[in-house]
Amino acid sequence: xxxxxxxxxxxxxxxxxxxxxxxxxxxxxxxxxxxxxxxxxxxxxxxxxxxxxxxxxxxxxxxxxxxxxxxxxxxxxxxxxxxxxxxxxxxxxxxxxxxxxxxxxxxxxxxxxxxxxxxxxxxxxxxxxxxxxxxxxxxxxxxxxxxxxxxxxxxxxxxxxxxxxxxxxxxxxxxxxxxxxxxxxxxxxxxxxxxxxxxxxxxxxxxxxxxxxxxxxxxxxxxxxxxxxxxxxxxxxxxxxxxxxxxxxxxxxxxxxx
Amino acid sequence: xxxxxxxxxxxxxxxxxxxxxxxxxxxxxxxxxxxxxxxxxxxxxxxxxxxxxxxxxxxxxxxxxxxxxxxxxxxxxxxxxxxxxxxxxxxxxxxxxxxxxxxxxxxxxxxxxxxxxxxxxxxxxxxxxxxxxxxxxxxxxxxxxxxxxxxxxxxxxxxxxxxxxxxxxxxxxxxxxxxxxxxxxxxxxxxxxxxxxxxxxxxxxxxxxxxxxxxxxxxxxxxxxxxxxxxxxxxxxxxxxxxxxxxxxxxxxxxxxx
Numbered sequence: 001x002x003x004x005x006x007x008x009x010x011x012x013x014x015x016x017x018x019x020x021x022x023x024x025x026x027x028x029x030x031x032x033x034x035x036x037x038x039x040x041x042x043x044x045x046x047x048x049x050x051x052x053x054x055x056x057x058x059x060x061x062x063x064x065x066x067x068x069x070x071x072x073x074x075x076x077x078x079x080x081x082x083x084x085x086x087x088x089x090x091x092x093x094x095x096x097x098x099x100x101x102x103x104x105x106x107x108x109x110x111x112x113x114x115x116x117x118x119x120x121x122x123x124x125x126x127x128x129x130x131x132x133x134x135x136x137x138x139x140x141x142x143x144x145x146x147x148x149x150x151x152x153x154x155x156x157x158x159x160x161x162x163x164x165x166x167x168x169x170x171x172x173x174x175x176x177x178x179x180x181x182x183x184x185x186x187x188x189x190x191x192x193x194x195x196x197x198x199x200x201x202x203x204x205x206x207x208x209x210x211x212x213x214x215x216x217x218x219x220x221x222x223x224x225x226x227x228x229x230x231x232x233x234x235x236x237x238x239x240x241x242x243x244x245x246x247x248x249x250x251x252x253x254x255x256x257x258x
Numbered sequence: 259x260x261x262x263x264x265x266x267x268x269x270x271x272x273x274x275x276x277x278x279x280x281x282x283x284x285x286x287x288x289x290x291x292x293x294x295x296x297x298x299x300x301x302x303x304x305x306x307x308x309x310x311x312x313x314x315x316x317x318x319x320x321x322x323x324x325x326x327x328x329x330x331x332x333x334x335x336x337x338x339x340x341x342x343x344x345x346x347x348x349x350x351x352x353x354x355x356x357x358x359x360x361x362x363x364x365x366x367x368x369x370x371x372x373x374x375x376x377x378x379x380x381x382x383x384x385x386x387x388x389x390x391x392x393x394x395x396x397x398x399x400x401x402x403x404x405x406x407x408x409x410x411x412x413x414x415x416x417x418x419x420x421x422x423x424x425x426x427x428x429x430x431x432x433x434x435x436x437x438x439x440x441x442x443x444x445x446x447x448x449x450x451x452x453x454x455x456x457x458x459x460x461x462x463x464x465x466x467x468x469x470x471x472x473x474x475x476x477x478x479x480x481x482x483x484x485x486x487x488x489x490x491x492x493x494x495x496x497x498x499x500x501x502x503x504x505x506x507x508x509x510x511x512x513x514x515x516x
Contacts, residue, residue: 024489066485068475072435093475093483110451112458112473117465119458125451149451157445163487164437168452169459170474171504172430176513177468179422193327193368193383193407194426198460200370200377201427205453207375215370216428217351225326225351229421238507245503246429249496253435 008036010113012065042171092162105130266294268371268488276379350420363388476505
């Protein structure tokens with residue numbers, strides 16, 4: 001397919017590379033900064049522009065992969081002269097209907113992207129939806145050229161999926177960060193010692209649900225340990241509050257199940 | 259070494275197996291339930307007892323691996339007739355001094371143990387301390403027969419290490435559980451779709467600190483997305499509160515750094 005890629009951030013960069021490697025032609029790359037546009041253009045063997053008015057008028061597909069906050073304005077700015085084109089965005093938490101096009105859709109590859117890290121797209125689940133049936137076929141086939149796992153998901157459910165991803169990625173990562181801070185403050189043990197524990201926590205999820213896999217003082221409601229640990233956090237109220245709330249959440253969930 | 263193992267729970271079972279496989283002799287296994295004692299005894303090719311008064315009086319090392327809550331009473335009950343023996347416990351959050359023996363110590367293998375899962379002890383970090391120098395040598399050599407990573411750590415710092423482990427394991431796992439609940443409630447997407455995201459979140463930690471690796475709406479302080487996601491959680495105040503507090507924590511940490 002001939003694709004115009006709007007955006008040159010982490011997601012656009014990784015997605016562009018995956019499309020390019022799957023044999024698609026990136027007809028043009030747009031970024032609002034010349035340097036980013038040029039850098040990604042050269043990676044994708046593609047013309048580029050930093051001027052929205054110079055974006056191509058025709059392609060098999062326009063993919064808008066920009067920050068959520070500017071997505072509506074970028075989409076609106078592209079409307080004129082492209083009313084009949086097929087536009088998708090890549091934002092997990094945003095409705096398909098933010099796109100002012102009849103042929104519109106969403107292509108959400110659920111992953112955390114970092115420019116410096118190469119990502120294996122074939123294992124990333126894609127969640128897609130479109131306004132029209134034939135465009136669904138187009139987007140579905142395109143997704144399958146990059147990933148083995150493609151689900152149709154409407155905007156309402158996708159917003160919950162994205163929220164679940166925030167818990168599983170951002171919030172779990174913040175738990176790691178709090179652990180790292182505690183280690184840095186006491187005994188100067190390198191964070192690397194945590195990796196076998198973290199890896200095992202994740203490995204269990206292939207065998208058990210997270211609820212089944214839960215261990216530790218909160219699930220046993222071992223108030224001796226919990227009180228002592230809360231004391232260790234006195235003077236760090238942010239962590240102490242999170243400790244309390246997470247412990248209560250673990251406990252409440254166990255009680256709900258029983 | 260000839261070792262008496264007090265306890266037959268998850269940790270005792272996994273530790274006993276690791277000791278046995280490293281060529282040590284489990285002289286006896288004790289558990290307060292006959293079935294557990296017998297089951298572990300047969301795995302470790304070892305005599306067993308469910309009667310504390312029948313525990314051996316002499317061994318190179320006594321390892322008490324029981325629930326934190328019963329550790330003090332079990333240790334006290336074993337004192338008489340074993341005053342000169344070398345006792346260690348395996349509890350990350352409990353002081354060495356809970357053991358009423360002159361020769362005392364701690365052998366804390368930091369991992370989450372599940373009976374049904376085999377654990378590779380060689381990658382698990384061990385944290386040890388002892389009351390005496392020569393006993394430190396004994397415990398250090400023993401640990402190195404099981405693990406490649408052995409640190410000396412005093413009780414005060416070990417309590418923070420254990421607390422860090424609670425954040426990295428229990429609380430991260432509760433984040434996975436909340437994600438799983440959201441998926442179950444909306445769209446019926448299997449939790450397995452989260453695994454590539456979760457794996458990538460962990461894989462980044464080999465390259466970046468958790469703070470550097472952080473992504474998502476909170477670190478960008480994208481209040482549009484955050485407000486929408488809070489709305490999605492209305493009616494689930496436990497998760498909503500955690501959402502708010504974790505987001506604030508991510509934000510505060512970034513500000514502290516700058």
